[in-house]
Amino acid sequence: MAPQHDDRHAAVIREVGVRLSAAGVPSAEVDARWLVDHVVEVAGDPVGCGAALLDGLVARRVRREPLQQVIGRTWFRLLELRCAPGVFVPRPETEIVAGLAIAAARDARARRAAPAEQASIRVVEACTGTGAIALSIAVEVPDVDLVAGDIDAVAVELATANLARVREGVAGAAMAPGTSVSVVTSELLSGVDPSWRGHLDVLVANPPYLPAGDRATWEPEVADHDPDRALVGGPDGHEVVDALLELATVWLAPGGTVILEIDERRGADALGAANAAGLTGSRIERDLTGADRAIVARRPRAPRPPAEPTAC
Numbered sequence: 437m438a439p440q441h442d443d444r445h446a447a448v449i450r451e452v453g454v455r456l457s458a459a460g461v462p463s464a465e466v467d468a469r470w471l472v473d474h475v476v477e478v479a480g481d482p483v484g485c486g487a488a489l490l491d492g493l494v495a496r497r498v499r500r501e502p503l504q505q506v507i508g509r510t511w512f513r514l515l516e517l518r519c520a521p522g523v524f525v526p527r528p529e530t531e532i533v534a535g536l537a538i539a540a541a542r543d544a545r546a547r548r549a550a551p552a553e554q555a556s557i558r559v560v561e562a563c564t565g566t567g568a569i570a571l572s573i574a575v576e577v578p579d580v581d582l583v584a585g586d587i588d589a590v591a592v593e594l595a596t597a598n599l600a601r602v603r604e605g606v607a608g609a610a611m612a613p614g615t616s617v618s619v620v621t622s623e624l625l626s627g628v629d630p631s632w633r634g635h636l637d638v639l640v641a642n643p644p645y646l647p648a649g650d651r652a653t654w655e656p657e658v659a660d661h662d663p664d665r666a667l668v669g670g671p672d673g674h675e676v677v678d679a680l681l682e683l684a685t686v687w688l689a690p691g692g693t694v695i696l697e698i699d700e701r702r703g704a705d706a707l708g709a710a711n712a713a714g715l716t717g718s719r720i721e722r723d724l725t726g727a728d729r730a731i732v733a734r735r736p737r738a739p740r741p742p743a744e745p746t747a748c
């Protein structure tokens with residue numbers, strides 16, 4: 437429940453809002469409220485014993501550190517997740533991507549009716565960052581064996597800490613029955629057990645997908661605080677998306693689903709890459725702003741027939 441504000445708190449929120457606004461912080465008043473609420477929660481009073489804490493947090497936000505890193509947490513679907521400097525802050529639009537993966541995992545589970553078949557659903561999240569997508573699946577879908585990987589050691593440490601909070605029951609939602617998660621250091625799928633190759637029900641990722649040339653357009657919160665490796669997919673931007681679509685063709689089980697967040701400007705490129713890789717049923721899903729946000733595709737159930745030789 438949001439803390440109640442008395443007149444003193446309201447005055448502090450106004451003062452903080454003025455400081456943030458003067459520093460060019462977008463949504464200064466909303467951020468001021470978050471910062472004061474955070475201090476009330478952890479120190480009890482933003483004027484007395486919490487004043488020094490509040491001052492330090494406001495100074496960080498004035499330097500355009502993302503709000504979520506300043507208060508050390510964010511909310512993603514059902515979960516409250518820890519955030520930390522050096523790790524990409526989960527974005528609201530990625531909740532849609534997690535939702536698509538959850539739907540695909542539930543669908544796979546519903547189809548896994550025959551007792552002789554492998555009991556659990558196998559899901560891999562590449563490029564996990566805080567673990568937001570993987571942990572959302574873990575609390576929303578039963579009977580999943582889940583591996584979440586990231587190339588970055590700081591991200592792996594944070595995702596592991598967030599996993600521990602879910603297991604301890606202090607992250608807002610509990611692990612679904614029969615579901616297990618492991619967090620691994622992994623360049624794309626290199627850290628996943630090779631015996632899972634060809635057996636994944638779902639492969640999901642929000643990979644780096646921006647072109648290097650975009651850097652000049654980023655707000656300071658992104659340019660100075662999100663790690664470059666989390667954002668830039670390569671000179672063209674699409675390199676990691678292309679690589680994951682290729683990996684999907686060998687790591688997914690026949691009929692398995694790949695879901696990747698994409699650059700809203702690259703929907704046609706993502707569809708072209710999925711089709712060229714031999715995936716089937718490719719479609720683009722939009723986010724709540726109407727922007728192209730994810731590609732969803734499947735590994736074909738039957739092997740593709742060899743191409744017919746042409747007559748001339």
Ligand SMILES: C[S@@+](CC[C@H](N)C(=O)[O-])C[C@H]1O[C@@H](n2cnc3c(N)ncnc32)[C@H](O)[C@@H]1O
Binds near residue numbers: 524562568585586642
């Ligand atoms: C856009 S962030 C997404 C983080 C998280 N999944 C989310 O949606 O909030 C991309 C993540 O991919 C990781 N990454 C970048 N290149 C990678 C690679 N080749 N293999 C594995 N992880 C990679 C980065 O360290 C970063 O954590």
